[in-house]
Amino acid sequence: MFCYQCEQTYRSDESAGCAGPKGMCGKDATTSDLQDILLHVCEGIGQYLRRARTLGAIDADADRFVLYAFFTTLTNVNFNAGKFVELIQQAAQHRDRAKALYEKAAQTAGKTPERLSGAAAFIPAKDMNGLLAQASAAAVKKDAATLGDDVVGLRSLVLYGLKGVCAYAHHAEVLGQERAAIYAAVEHALDLLASEPREIGPLLDEALALGHANFSAMEALDAANTGSFGTPVPTIVRMTPIKGKAILVSGHDLKDLHAILEATKDKGINVYTHGEVLPAHSYPKLKAYPQLVGNYGGAWQDQQKEFADFPGPIVMTSNCLIEPQPRYRGRLFTAGPVGWAGVRHIENGDFSQVVQAALALPGFNEDAAEETVTIGFGRDAVLGVADKVIDAVKAGAIRHFFLVGGCDGAAPGRNYYTDFAEHAPQDTMVLTLGCGKYRFNRHDFGTIGGLPRLLDMGQCNDAYSAIVVASKLAEAFGVGVNELPLSLIVSWFEQKAAAVLLTLLALGVRNVRLGPTLPAFLTPALVNVLVEKFGIQPIGDAKADIEASLSRAA
Amino acid sequence: MLKVNLLTRDGASIAFDAEPSDTLLDAAANANIFLPAVCREGGCGTCRVTRKAGVVVLGPHSKAALTDDDRAAGDILLCRAKACSDLELTAPFDKAAIGFSPIPERSARVTEISPAGAGAVRLVLQYEDDPTHGRATEFIPGQFMELTLPGTSITRAYSLANTPNWDGTLEFLIRLHPQGVFSAYLKSEAKIGDPILVKGPQGSFTADEASHAPRWFVAGGTGVAPMLSMLRQMADFGDTREARLYFGVNTLDELFALDIIEDLKTSLPNLAATLCVWKSAPDWRGFTGTPADALAAALAAESAHPDIYVCGPPALIKATEALSLSAGVAHDRIFSEQFSPA
Numbered sequence: 001m002f003c004y005q006c007e008q009t010y011r012s013d014e015s016a017g018c019a020g021p022k023g024m025c026g027k028d029a030t031t032s033d034l035q036d037i038l039l040h041v042c043e044g045i046g047q048y049l050r051r052a053r054t055l056g057a058i059d060a061d062a063d064r065f066v067l068y069a070f071f072t073t074l075t076n077v078n079f080n081a082g083k084f085v086e087l088i089q090q091a092a093q094h095r096d097r098a099k100a101l102y103e104k105a106a107q108t109a110g111k112t113p114e115r116l117s118g119a120a121a122f123i124p125a126k127d128m129n130g131l132l133a134q135a136s137a138a139a140v141k142k143d144a145a146t147l148g149d150d151v152v153g154l155r156s157l158v159l160y161g162l163k164g165v166c167a168y169a170h171h172a173e174v175l176g177q178e179r180a181a182i183y184a185a186v187e188h189a190l191d192l193l194a195s196e197p198r199e200i201g202p203l204l205d206e207a208l209a210l211g212h213a214n215f216s217a218m219e220a221l222d223a224a225n226t227g228s229f230g231t232p233v234p235t236i237v238r239m240t241p242i243k244g245k246a247i248l249v250s251g252h253d254l255k256d257l258h259a260i261l262e263a264t265k266d267k268g269i270n271v272y273t274h275g276e277v278l279p280a281h282s283y284p285k286l287k288a289y290p291q292l293v294g295n296y297g298g299a300w301q302d303q304q305k306e307f308a309d310f311p312g313p314i315v316m317t318s319n320c321l322i323e324p325q326p327r328y329r330g331r332l333f334t335a336g337p338v339g340w341a342g343v344r345h346i347e348n349g350d351f352s353q354v355v356q357a358a359l360a361l362p363g364f365n366e367d368a369a370e371e372t373v374t375i376g377f378g379r380d381a382v383l384g385v386a387d388k389v390i391d392a393v394k395a396g397a398i399r400h401f402f403l404v405g406g407c408d409g410a411a412p413g414r415n416y417y418t419d420f421a422e423h424a425p426q427d428t429m430v431l432t433l434g435c436g437k438y439r440f441n442r443h444d445f446g447t448i449g450g451l452p453r454l455l456d457m458g459q460c461n462d463a464y465s466a467i468v469v470a471s472k473l474a475e476a477f478g479v480g481v482n483e484l485p486l487s488l489i490v491s492w493f494e495q496k497a498a499a500v501l502l503t504l505l506a507l508g509v510r511n512v513r514l515g516p517t518l519p520a521f522l523t524p525a526l527v528n529v530l531v532e533k534f535g536i537q538p539i540g541d542a543k544a545d546i547e548a549s550l551s552r553a554a
Numbered sequence: 555m556l557k558v559n560l561l562t563r564d565g566a567s568i569a570f571d572a573e574p575s576d577t578l579l580d581a582a583a584n585a586n587i588f589l590p591a592v593c594r595e596g597g598c599g600t601c602r603v604t605r606k607a608g609v610v611v612l613g614p615h616s617k618a619a620l621t622d623d624d625r626a627a628g629d630i631l632l633c634r635a636k637a638c639s640d641l642e643l644t645a646p647f648d649k650a651a652i653g654f655s656p657i658p659e660r661s662a663r664v665t666e667i668s669p670a671g672a673g674a675v676r677l678v679l680q681y682e683d684d685p686t687h688g689r690a691t692e693f694i695p696g697q698f699m700e701l702t703l704p705g706t707s708i709t710r711a712y713s714l715a716n717t718p719n720w721d722g723t724l725e726f727l728i729r730l731h732p733q734g735v736f737s738a739y740l741k742s743e744a745k746i747g748d749p750i751l752v753k754g755p756q757g758s759f760t761a762d763e764a765s766h767a768p769r770w771f772v773a774g775g776t777g778v779a780p781m782l783s784m785l786r787q788m789a790d791f792g793d794t795r796e797a798r799l800y801f802g803v804n805t806l807d808e809l810f811a812l813d814i815i816e817d818l819k820t821s822l823p824n825l826a827a828t829l830c831v832w833k834s835a836p837d838w839r840g841f842t843g844t845p846a847d848a849l850a851a852a853l854a855a856e857s858a859h860p861d862i863y864v865c866g867p868p869a870l871i872k873a874t875e876a877l878s879l880s881a882g883v884a885h886d887r888i889f890s891e892q893f894s895p896a
Contacts, residue, residue, distance in 0.1 A: 030766055081766050082794055128766055129858070311688075326650030330692045330718045342763040344791065353720070360690035360720035 001029035002141050004520040005160050006075040007409060007493045016520035017141075025075055026323040030128070033135035034084035035073040037124060039159070040138035041091040042066050044119035046190020048098035051114065053184060057105035062094040063183040064173055066190070070166035071337040075494035076300070076320035080339035081128065088124045088131060095120070119194040147198055149523045154203040155193060156521035157498070161210040162189045164499025168217035168461050170337070171318070174255050175224035182220065185213030204529070211506025214499040218464035225254055230284035232378035232458060237281045238294030239371045239442070242270060245363035247354060248296055248310050250274035250303065251317030252459055254286065256335050256349070260315065261289040263351045269358045272296040274306070275320070276435050279458040282376025295373075298438040299408035307332065311364055313357035315346070319494060331357055373441050377431075377455035379465040383472055385451060390476050392449050393485070398429055400550055401486040403466055404440075405433040405457075406500075407493030413516035414439065417491050419542035421445075421454075425550070429453055431469075434460035436491045463500045467507065481509055487549035488512045489539070492519070505534045511552070515539030557640040558582075560589075560603065563886070564764055566649035572637040578610075579632040588653035589645075590758035592698070592711050594633045596620075599892060600757065601632035608641035618868045618892070646886060647758030650694055657753055660684055662724060664748040667740060671803065671810030674729045674776050675740050677712075679750055681722035689722035693755030695783035696863075696891075699724065702751035703736055709753070710736045713780040713865070713891070715811075717787045724752065727779040727811065759865065759891035760784075767861045767887070768796035770852075772845045772874050774866025775803055777893060781865065782814055789821035797822060798852065798860070802830035802845035802870075806838050828852075846873040853881035865891045 003009065004017035008024045022028050027035075045062055052058065069087055072078040099120070106113035122138075125131045136142060140159075144152045169182050192206050226232070247269055249257050257273070257280050264271055270293040273280050278295045280286045297306035300320035307314050308327040315333045324332050324343055333354055335346040344353070382389070392398040404421045408414065414436075421430050421440040430445060430453060437456060445453035457465050474481045490512055492501065498519070504512055514536055518527055530536045539545060558578060560568045572581035579601060582589050591601040596615025605628045612625070613634040620631050630643075666678035679701075683689045691714075693699075698713040716725035730737040761769065761784050769788075771781040778801050788797065799818075803809050815827050834842045841848050849862075862883055864874040871892045878888050 028764065086794070326648075326652075326694070327654075329650070330694070331690070341793075342761070342787075342791070356720040357690065360688050360722065362684070362686060362688040365685065 001032040002139060003027070003032050004140075005156070005163075005495060007407075007517060007519070008411065009520050011517075011520060027079055028081070030132065031079055031081045031084060033132055033139075034081055034088065034128070036135060036138040036140060037131055038069055038084055038088050038091055039073060040119050040122060041088055041095055041124055042069055043190045043194035044116075044122060045091065045095045045098050046187045047116050047118075047120040047194045048095065048102040050184075050187035050191040052098065052102040052105050053187060055102070055105035055109050055111075057101050058180075058183070059094075059098055059101050060178075062098050063186070065090065065094050066186060067166040067170040067173060068337055070163050071170045071318070072339070074163050074167055074319050074496070076322060077318065077337050078339040079321070079323075080341045082341065083339050085128050085131065089126070092124050118196065143196065150200065150525050151198055151203070153521045153523045153526050154200060154207070155197065157519070157526070158189060158203055158206050158210065159193060160495040160498045160521070161207055161214070161502045162186065162193075163495035164497070164502075165210055165214045165217050167318075167496050168214065168221050168499065171253065171461070172217060172220035172224040174253070174336075175228050177220040177224035177227070179216050179220050182213055182216050185209060185216075207502055208506045210499065211502030211504070214503045215464070215467070215507065217499075218461045218503070221461050222464045225283065229254060229258070229286050231380045232279065232282035232376045233284060234374060234381055235282040235287060235376040236372045236374050237278065239296075239373055240294065240368035241272070241296060241364045242293055242367045243364050245269045245358050245361070246272060246310065246312035247358045248272045248274050248307070248312065248314040249277050249317065250300070250314065251319065251336075251338065252276045252461075253317035253336055254280055254283070256315065256317040256351075258286060259349050260351050260354065261286065261292060263355050264291050264358070265289075267291075267355060267359070269355065270363075274303075274314075275300050276459050277317070279375060279456070279462070282378070282458070299435040301408060301410040312361045313354045315351070315354055319496070331361060371442065373456070374452060375456040375458075377452075377457050378462060379457075379468045382455060382457070382465075382469050386472065386476065388449065388451060390473070392451070393477075397427065397449050399425070399427040399485065401429050401431060401484070402489055402549065403431045403433075403486065404436065404489045405431070405463070405466070406436045406460065406491035407497050408435045408438055408491065409493045409516070411516050414491060416515060416539050416542050417489065420489055420546060423543055423546060425546070426453070428550075429455065431455045431457055431466060433457040433462045433466060434491070434497075460496055460500060463503065467503070481507075482511060486511070487552070489545070490514050491516060505530070505536075510535035511549075513537050513539050513545060556637045558637060558643065559641070560643040560645055562645050562647060562649045562652070563762060564648040564650075568649070568652065572641075574636055574638060576636065577613075577633055578635050578637065578641075581637070582632070586654060588655075588657060589632055590647055590651045590756065591633050592757070596631050596634040599631070602629055603632060603643045603645045604628050605630050606642040606644055609638040610635040610641065611638055646889065648760065648762070651758030651760060657756055658687055659751060659753045660687060662722075662750050662752045664744055664746055664750060666746070667744050670727050670776075672805070672807040674727060674808070674810060677726045677728055677740065677744075679724040679726075679752065681724070681752070691716075691719050691722050691724055693718055694760045695787040696760040696780040697755040697757040698780070699726075699752050699754035700756065701726075701736070702753070703739055704748050704750060708735055711756070713757075713759075713783070714755075715779040715782045717783055717790060727776040727782075729776045757891070759863070759889060761787075761863070762861060762889070765861055765887075766795070767859065768798070770798045770800070770849065770860040770862050772800045772849050772862065772864040772866070772870070773802065774845060774870040775808070777866030777870070777891075778811060779865075780891065781863065782811060782818075784863070785818050785822065785825065786814075789818055793822070794824055796860075797825045799825065799827040800830060800845035800848045800852075801827065802832060802848070802866075804832045806831050806835040844870065844873070846870055846877060849874060850877045850881070853878065853883070859883045859887065862888045863890075864888070866893070868892050
């Protein structure tokens with residue numbers, strides 16, 4: 001096993017990366033090696049699909065499979081080694097079909113099909129032991145000794161960025177929004193990785209291309225979410241439980257939440273959101289369900305205590321799952337790409353077992369004291385008051401905007417984001433998105449000219465909304481986004497955040513402060529490139545960073 | 555006060571303080587840590603762990619629960635051991651087997667009693683609704699419940715044969731012993747609707763989910779109950795790993811649960827089941843001998859080592875452990891639960 005894809009990867013003075021029997025996330029060496037092989041076989045699919053696409057032939061099923069397969073390998077998604085043995089066999093079948101498609105398309109076009117090697121020709125073993133014996137062919141660091149850590153790190157940036165793109169595109173795809181441009185970009189990146197690239201330039205170009213693809217993926221997901229459930233509106237959400245039977249829905253997937261709301265109609269069961277499902281309360285078609293009563297708990301890293309205390313079934317619809325504790329393992333359900341050996345998986349959107357579990361489990365015996373937060377400031381809600389915002393900026397009532405957003409995590413250094421948001425001066429606005437907001441979203445930020453000072457824009461993928469708002473404001477002020485009084489204070493943990501970061505870089509957004517630590521796969525030389533070309537800065541001291549941001553604006 | 559640190563099979567570190575006058579089981583319970591145990595009298599071996607460092611004094615116990623060899627190798631019984639120094643222990647069970655709140659006691663009613671071959675019954679109970687627990691049957695396959703004989707304080711432990719469920723059903727397969735008090739009740743007095751107090755789930759005989767090895771189950775008589783529970787859960791979860799079941803009885807007429815095993819073979823394509831009858835019968839075409847005999851032959855023909863799960867009478871456990879070890883299966887890849895007459 002070698003894996004350094006997430007922020008919490010093992011770091012010592014000499015090296016970084018999880019390489020023992022188990023990673024910091026709880027993924028064991030077997031699962032990690034099988035994930036590497038799955039991605040390798042998917043690269044082979046990409047080699048054929050890309051060539052087929054240039055000849056006008058596509059295989060939508062294979063494209064969709066790649067999105068799903070990649071999503072299973074994100075941090076804290078699927079820990080079930082047996083599942084990866086199956087997925088690898090399926091990947092090989094998709095690859096063989098993609099090969100046939102390409103060869104037929106080439107013949108039809110009167111061309112001789114290329115004979116592809118590498119991932120395209122890799123024949124995975126049928127069983128776990130056989131596959132594990134092949135793991136070195138797919139290992140992340142296989143070329144480190146000959147090519148050095150810079151190339152391997154940049155390949156990893158492309159691979160992990162691609163994982164984020166695939167995850168967002170999968171979320172959009174299950175709600176019926178697909179983009180040919182995204183599939184083309186995914187295939188292109190797979191094909192590049194399969195070619196075992198050795199040059200920094202093309203890899204950096206690919207990373208930026210994936211940043212653009214991820215913008216499309218987030219746009220598609222925005223269209224999927226708003227198209228299915230309406231445009232988010234500012235909404236007050238209860239953050240404490242009420243008496244009655246209960247289901248907790250965690251992860252990110254609004255389609256699964258919707259299916260659960262349908263399945264619990266008139267059943268006397270209350271549905272609670274957890275973690276990144278919180279923004280669901282702001283979507284008109286979801287908030288219309290009276291049994292969607294509130295949010296329970298905080299960000300993903302606290303789930304072992306929160307799930308244990310929750311008196312009903314829990315559904316984990318996508319990342320971020322951590323090792324289920326015995327006290328709630330039996331009432332935990334996974335859905336979509338998520339998996340854990342020994343935890344029940346919902347295969348086909350049929351949540352009737354979850355309903356049964358909710359009715360059988362005790363639920364909450366009494367109401368807790370009411371606490372609320374206000375959410376739902378997506379692009380439409382913010383742009384709806386753009387005139388007020390612009391006037392307030394021009395009048396000096398709003399001096400600066402801070403976007404404090406991204407992933408949360410358990411590392412002590414993440415207190416920086418709490419400090420930053422809570423110490424931002426009263427004449428600044430704090431925009432937030434992702435689950436990092438749980439560090440400060442119950443803090444009373446007050447208002448500026450009737451506008452709340454804290455605007456919760458939604459999930460991590462609603463970075464799309466933030467980018468749209470920033471672009472519109474820049475347009476209104478007649479400046480570029482980088483000239484706006486706006487600073488981005490980004491916390492990352494996993495590969496969706498890596499993709500969002502690539503999007504910001506691809507769009508030329510500077511002034512990004514990134515933490516709590518920089519990715520372990522970025523070598524000092526690669527960090528220098530990002531600092532020089534894109535102005536990325538590591539986070540420092542919160543108060544000093546606030547001052548520095550404000551003085552830049554001045 | 556002495557310090558005890560216990561490392562579980564899945565790597566969790568459990569620490570508690572112990573007075574030299576308390577058994578380790580009681581010391582842990584005083585800290586709201588409920589370690590796996592059944593008889594609490596040194597008789598069953600459920601609470602056996604390995605002492606890596608430190609000194610204990612060990613009270614009287616059955617040689618079946620802790621052999622002299624095991625004891626010489628450092629194994630102790632938590633219900634019989636008192637600390638004489640700080641202790642480092644390793645346990646053959648997961649953290650999941652440890653309770654951190656008192657074991658639930660719930661009311662249930664008898665909903666079915668039917669024969670399970672000659673000499674055993676299938677007992678089905680239904681939980682009553684409960685404000686703290688609802689009506690769900692929550693446990694880890696392989697675990698057992700303590701049932702209280704109606705109108706008495708006599709309890710007996712039986713493994714569940716079904717899987718966790720939301721309608722509150724508990725299914726047991728119970729061998730009828732001529733002298734057993736619970737057996738006497740089941741044979742002649744029990745009727746539908748009888749109230750029975752259920753204390754559980756308890757026990758640490760559960761599948762090691764962290765292992766990717768094939769699972770081979772060796773069962774004697776109603777020792778097949780926890781195996782059926784584990785296999786049914788594997789079927790529910792679509793677990794495609796290789797699994798084998800060696801299920802043995804003494805005489806042909808004692809065979810039972812064959813329909814369940816057939817269903818399992820359908821839903822688990824990589825499951826092979828070997829039915830073993832000890833006393834040969836003219837019209838029996840299956841394996842004649844004990845499940846340990848069948849296992850020995852299979853292990854001899856296998857190069858990779860499976861995880862071995864064995865449940866049944868003490869002689870079967872002992873034979874299975876001995877032959878598995880000699881076939882090269884590691885000590886910590888053999889999981890056992892023995893039962894005694896009730």
